[in-house]
Amino acid sequence: MANVRLKGKAAVITGAATGIGRASALRFGREGAQLVLADIQNAEGEAVVQAIAQAGGTACFVRADVGRRADSERMIDVCVERYGRLDILFCNAGITLPKLLPHSVDDEINRVLDVNVKGPLYAARRAIPIMLGQAEGGVILFTASKTGLVAQTDSPVYCASKGAVVLLAKALALDYAARGIRVNALCPGIIDTPMLRRFADAMPDPAAAWAQYAAAQPLGRLGTPEECAAAALWLVSPEASFVTGVALPVDGGFTAM
């Protein structure tokens, strides 16, 4: 294995079956991390495990609905049981709710907040005492969004959930800065993943919506899951050892406007 920036590190990645989580799992695996991949899509998650194994890496899949506290805690426990430690927690799973607020019913609002906010919160709560007990501490990374930094139309609950994750990262970063745990947020812009494809397909003219997404970026194109994975890798690696409490846009310049 040529690149081993995460050699000896045990990591949990949520939402690892597709999109940004999948690309991050493949990248972290190539960098030598021992991985627990958590998701609700079993077949896709197992396929990522196989791909990592074929490339010489180490990973297992845990079915976990991060909207359920017990599942979020269990995936952390599996990492410790299997690898003896937890160095990296990457809470990446997320869902959207492209609806105006008066059209959003309680169950939809609760589900977005459960998956996007309470999931990371419960996982971090389980992870922090474990990391504090390790001489090397640990690193926590949350996938927020550019919509956690600037608002977008038609998705108020999603925006609120991602804004909460940005401040959760900053608050935890301050609480544990002196105790060996770094906490950051990754803020993707418009990234070509299954989530975005579903979002575009729900529009009256999906092809026009897709073209508009690319045109809206200063860089003139969509981002890729691999570009997000590269930023995530840097944030969780020792190369970012002086970086904590950051909400890093990976957005083709979108939030510079």
Ligand SMILES: NC(=O)c1ccc[n+]([C@@H]2O[C@H](COP(=O)([O-])OP(=O)(O)OC[C@H]3O[C@@H](n4cnc5c(N)ncnc54)[C@H](O)[C@@H]3O)[C@@H](O)[C@H]2O)c1
């Ligand atoms: N794609 C974008 O343009 C974009 C932009 C900004 C932020 N994000 C964020 O990036 C993250 C990853 O999104 P993506 O674009 O890769 O989407 P995606 O839909 O391709 O991947 C999300 C993954 O999370 C999993 N997941 C969903 N609900 C889950 C749950 N309750 N428990 C466990 N796993 C669950 C899905 O099965 C899927 O594998 C999300 O938090 C999303 O909000 C995406």
